[in-house]
Each structure stands twice: as C-alpha cells, then as structure tokens.
Amino acid sequence: DQQVKQNSPSLSVQEGRISILNCDYTNSMFDYFLWYKKYPAEGPTFLISISSIKDKNEDGRFTVFLNKSAKHLSLHIVPSQPGDSAVYFCAANKGPFRGDFGNEKLTFGTGTRLTIIP
C-alpha cells in the first residue's frame, strides 16, 4: 500500500522556468511533510518541510504548498537551475512525537527525476 505517491517518474524543465513537483498521500494521520533531493551516489538531502497547520512554506527558491483537504502537496522551484537536476522524494510522518517516537519514521514516495535543460 503506497501511502505517499509521486505519479510523475520524471520531469524536464527549461532553465529559469518554474519546476512543479507533485505528491499525493492517503494516510490522514500524516501531519508533517518533507521534500528530499537526491543526487546519484549520495544519500537524500533534506530540502524543505511543512507542518499540517500551514499551507505554504518558503525557503529561497523553494516553496512547498499543502492542500490537506485534497491530501496533496507540491514543491515549486523558481527559477530552476541546472544544479537542481536530481531525484526529488516526498516524505511524510505522523507529526509531533508526544512521546511516541515511532511517529518519527518517514514514509517516502517513489521519487520524481527532475532534469533542468540549459
């Protein structure tokens, strides 16, 4: 049962344009959402996160939007740069720990390979 889904395995975007990566989830208990970026031969690197109490979080060129009613989040990269070419993973967990550390574990999507075309 894939609780976090990234339905686009790949995406190509011109340099300087906006890249939009999408993610859907099915588990209504998910409360905290993250995006990770992964280059070949490296581990995933944390990019940006959002709590369910927000609908938008921005960090430089990266903005994550959350639509809880639709169980959908997206990552916007503006402007896209060649160094953004990587695999992007969406991930989620069940939020604040309240002493239950099992909630920390992340459930990942299958990733979207973003290619920025110079």
Add this chain to the structure above:
Amino acid sequence: DSGVTQTPKHLITATGQRVTLRCSPRSGDLSVYWYQQSLDQGLQFLIQYYNGEERAKGNILERFSAQQFPDLHSELNLSSLELGDSALYFCASSSPSGRGNSPLHFGNGTRLTVT
C-alpha cells in the same frame, strides 16, 4: 556532508551469505533509522532505534536484524542473502526533542549486490 557515515560503500556477496552494514549517526543524534531502496523504488523503512532501544519496525524481513550500540552506532545484519536483497541500504539519524519535528539526515548508503 550530512554527518552520517555508512560503511562499506559497496558490498558484493553471494546468495546464502551474511553481511553487516555499519552506520555512525551525526554527533548528538540518538535515533538511527535503516531504509532500503530497491531499483526504481522509494525508500522503504526497515527499523528505527533510539538510544539503544528498538522504537519502530517496518517491513523488515526475519533474515534481517539490527542493533544500536552504547556509542550509538548501529549495524544492520542481513543473512541468508537472496538475489532480491540487492539494493541500496541507507542509514539516517535524527535527534527528536519532543518539541516538534526534526528531519532525518541520511548517509550515502551501502550498495549491496548479491550474485
């Protein structure tokens, strides 16, 4: 550099064998997580340890086991290896404070090839 160290980087072994993957978490992090990434798949959660104790278990096979030692490093043991166990194995660490969420920081993984 995430601060999480995994060894070895590559491992090639035969079916039926046993291997040990090692992970040193970031300084100060108490939680260690193990994930498996098979070809073109997402990262599948295997198991989490917190300060030496098992905290959460995912889809970890009975042939696999893990532990976290007093110095907080962790080992993932894979036995009776099968061809399908070939994958990237990632370790991640975090330092939960109970005050909110902290992202997991990943090592560069161990690529296991079973022949």
